[in-house]
Amino acid sequence: MPTGRPGRPLLAGAAVLGAVLVAVPVLLVSRDRTPENHDSVVADQAGTVLGEDDAEGEAAPYASSTASPSASRSHSESPKVKAHPAAPAPTSSPVSSPTRTTSSKTTKVTTEKKQSKPKKAAKPSLPAYISVSATRVLKAGQTLDAKRARLHMQKDGNLVVYDENNKARWATMTFGSNYQAVFQADGNLVVYTSANRPVWASNTYGHNGSVLKIQEDGNVVIYDNGRAIWASNTQH
Secondary structure (H helix, E strand, C coil): CCCCCCCHHHHHHHHHHHHHHHHHHHHHHHHHCCHHHHHHHHHHHHHHHCCCCCCCCCCHHHCCCCCCCCCCCCCCCCCCCCCCCCCCCCCCCCCCCHHHHHHHHHHHHHHHHHHHCCCCCCCCCCCCCEEEECCEEECCCCEEECCCEEEEECCCCCEEEEECCCCEEEECCCCCCCCEEEECCCCCEEEECCCCCEEEECCCCCCCCCEEEECCCCCEEEEECCEEEEECCCCC
């Protein structure tokens, strides 16, 4: 056998050994890329990003859960993070504000009440007394009205003194239509019919300048120079 060239068996063995040496690194590289090994690497990375106990960096507040590796996952999958559901956006109500609605209603009701119920005019206060000089005529339906008494010529022809409670205190007891009472210049108080005929009189004639007074005590008096010459005697 020549000494400078190896034989075929030796070459074949060398080729097999070379193939084995080449295959071993490839197998090692392939083993590092198995899903099980890859998932552990991804899990380690996920633990860092998702905020484990020792992770206090900027990424920690955004983590919501920690991913766990699974042997059934492929190397292309990444850990899933469960997101919290977003809060529903507030919906605007087409109804007006309750306070504003109540206020407008209250204003409207108040206005309607004021319109439907106008304030009554204040009744004028009556004088404490009334003094009448001649000549004064009271036709049917007319009244001399003081605070505690009123002298009223009724439509039925009767001249009546009423008190503040509308109670009849004195009357001429004359009856007929269109009668009238006259306090004359001679000081006489007379009731006349529609034919101008006297049917009642105070019989105080001859006292010119006399005054007929409805007093504060409810009495009706005829005075001549401060002296009472006739009275209804209705004081109370």
